[in-house]
Amino acid sequence: MTPYDKLESKLSLVYLINLIFYIIPLFNVRFALWQYVSMVAALLLFLLCYFWAYRCNRKEMHWPIVGIVVVAALITQVNPGSISMFAYAGFFIGYAYPLRRFLLLMALLIALLVTLDLTLTIHWNLFLIMGVPIVLAVSLLGRAEQAKQRHRLAELQSEDEIKQLATMVERERIGRDLHDILGHTLSSIILKADLAEKLLARQHTDAAQQQLTELSQIARDALSQVRQSVSGYKHQGLTAEVAKLLNRLRDAGFQALLIGDMPQLDNRRETALILALTELATNVIRHSNGDCCQLSFDQQDKLLHINLHDNGNVTKVTEGNGIKGLRERLSAIGGQLTTTYTDGFNAAIQLPLQEQM
Structure with missing residues (x-):
């Protein structure tokens, strides 16, 4: 049962003050004993129907309404103050x-x-002259209460929809973050493990130990990043993260070059850019057969241009969920991604230097 189905009963006792039209004649007019008894009985029956109406839902409210109308009609000849009962029926x-x-x-x-x-x-x-306007006016209060309840229900539904949308967006964010973070990290772990295996096979134990130590640190960083992803990805800043990406590209056998100066971005766009570059670097490590990778930053007017280019020989390209999620992430901060596959792979990111409202 929704809040729109039932009336709020916390003020139901207060609203009974309108029965004063019915109660005053009991003290100002002399009645016969049977009339007093009938008026008290009618009042008790009315209260029964009145509180029944507050406790039932709208689909069943016709029963207490009928009860109020019948009680009011039967007692009208004895006490015309029953007009107040008709007013409640109108409400x-x-x-x-x-x-x-x-x-x-x-x-x-x-x-x-x-x-x-x-x-x-x-x-x-004045039974009709005063009674009809009173009943009509109180019925309009009932219409107003219905509109208020309908508005309240709409607000509750909107809040639920917002919560569901926020949950959905958060799940998508975590999914993209895990894909970007773990995809790159696991590629680095595989690379380090393979390199350590080859060094051990050649009896280069010191170098192999160094690779295993770095592998352990990468795994620890990955665990920390996975934990952080559920509450918002945390990083060490664009400069530090780009340095890590370049080192991992070099570990993978690429000559990694950096051109241009690091921009100053707000945390939201900096995080999105770091994850985007992580995804792109991971794709280079996984799929490129080249040996040189160049990352450049260029600020023109109010736009930041970032290009990641490798010299691999690209024959067939199928963009997967990683690139799709990357486009969505950049779009959310006003950026866009363009990819080309002529003379190697080139990813061009265009991003406003100031956050768009």
């Missing part, structure tokens, strides 16, 4: 039903008031 009608049914039921309720005024001896000349 619940306004709250429970869509517009067309609301208009129909309110027309029937007003017709009932007119019928009672014409057929009964009611000792209050």
Whole structure:
């Protein structure tokens, strides 16, 4: 059951103050004993239906509404203050039903008031003159309460949708981060392990030990990065991370060159750029058959141009999830990636120097 199905009952006792029109005649007018008894009984039955209406959902609210109308109609000749009971019925009608049914039921309720005024001896000349505006006005309060509940439900649904979207985005982020971080790191681990194996085969134990030590450190860094990825990727800055990438390219047998100066970026775009370069460097290590890789940074106007180029012989290229995720990551910060495969692989990243709002 949604919040829109039920009325809030915390103020239901306060709202009963409107019964003053029904209660005042009990003290200002002298009645016969049976009339007092009938008015008290009618009041108790009304309260039963009233709290029933607060506790049931909108689809079942017709039963307490009918009960209130019947009780009010039966007691009207004795106490015309029953108009307050009709007002409560109008409120619940306004709250429970869509517009067309609301208009129909309110027309029937007003017709009932007119019928009672014409057929009964009611000792209050203002029964219709004051009663009809009161009932209509209170019914509009019911419509307002329905609109408020509908708006509240829409807000709750919007919050749920936002939470679900945020969860989805976070999962995609973690997936991309793990792919970028672990893809590159595992490639480096394989490279170090293969190199250590070859050095051991040649009895170069000292050099092999150095490679194993570096392999251990890479594995430790990977574990730390995986832990960090669930709360947001942390890094040592663009300069330090680019230096690591160049060293790993050199370990893989590439002549790695750096051209240009490191830009100053905010943390969000710096993180995205580091992960993008990590993915691109990983692809070079995995797939390139070249021996030279060049990374360049160039600032023009308000744009930063980054190019990663290797001299491998590219014959057939199929872009996978890594490049797709990289494009999405760059697009989220206003950047774009262009890849070409003439005279080797070239990845060109264009990124605004200032974060776009």
